[in-house]
Amino acid sequence: MKKTLLWSLLVVVGLMFMGCPYHSDVAIDTTPSVKIDTKLLGKWQKRSSDEDTYVVTQKDANTYEILDKEKTPSEGSEPKKYIAFISNVGGAKFLNLYENKSGDDSKSYYFYKLEISDETDAFSLSPVTEYITETFTSSDDLKKFVQTNMGLSFFYASKDEYIKVGK
Numbered sequence: 001m002k003k004t005l006l007w008s009l010l011v012v013v014g015l016m017f018m019g020c021p022y023h024s025d026v027a028i029d030t031t032p033s034v035k036i037d038t039k040l041l042g043k044w045q046k047r048s049s050d051e052d053t054y055v056v057t058q059k060d061a062n063t064y065e066i067l068d069k070e071k072t073p074s075e076g077s078e079p080k081k082y083i084a085f086i087s088n089v090g091g092a093k094f095l096n097l098y099e100n101k102s103g104d105d106s107k108s109y110y111f112y113k114l115e116i117s118d119e120t121d122a123f124s125l126s127p128v129t130e131y132i133t134e135t136f137t138s139s140d141d142l143k144k145f146v147q148t149n150m151g152l153s154f155f156y157a158s159k160d161e162y163i164k165v166g167k
Contacts, residue, residue, distance in 0.1 A: 021127030021157060023108045027096040028146060030139045032062035032085035034093075039116055040064065040123065047122070047161040054162070059083065066097070086114065090147045095125065111146070113156060121164035126156040 036058050044054045055067040066082040084097040093114040098107040112125040128146070136142040149155045 020130055021110045021112065022130055022132045023110050024136055024142060025108065026136055026139050026142055027085075027107075027109045028087035028089060028094055028111065028139060028143050029085075029096070032096075034086040034088055035062060036064065037086070037116065039121075042164050043166045044123075044162040045165050047163050053165065062086075065100075087143070089143060089150060092150055094128075094146065094150075113150070122161055124159050124161045126159040129155060129157050 040056050041058060041064075042056060044056060045052065051071050053069045053071070055069065057065045057067075059065045062085055064084045066084055068080040068082065070077070070079070081100040082097050083100045084095050087094045087096055093116075095112040095114045097110045097112065111128040113128070114123060114125060116123045134145060136145065
């Protein structure tokens with residue numbers, strides 16, 4: 001009985017600490033309008049891990065394509081592909097990102113506060129927390145919500161820093 005209770009507790013605690021950033025059916029901006037920042041193009045890894053490499057390329061004047069390559073991919077797995085663009089919210093940059101799945105036209109946007117280092121080849125992403133319960137049907141309403149709350153420290157999950165690798 002104690003073993004079953006302990007395992008149940010471990011599963012519940014594990015599920016509590018798993019999660020994804022906040023996501024929405026609408027983006028912060030209805031259409032990408034911020035020009036590509038060429039500093040973001042290239043190969044990147046999290047500073048804390050070399051498990052994945054992210055290859056960022058330019059899709060068009062305002063949109064990025066991101067390829068997530070695992071260091072040791074499982075047999076038959078394909079790299080994940082994402083489409084991303086930047087929104088300017090009150091002077092802060094937010095990355096709007098969705099997975100580009102073949103044959104799937106639906107989009108679920110994830111949002112990250114983006115800070116680009118001027119001194120080094122690095123940038124950081126702070127995901128908007130998964131604990132937001134509001135849902136939005138318009139980009140204008142979402143953008144107002146982000147602008148109102150973006151200064152609050154608990155609006156974000158933990159920050160990850162990315163460094164450029166290779167050329």
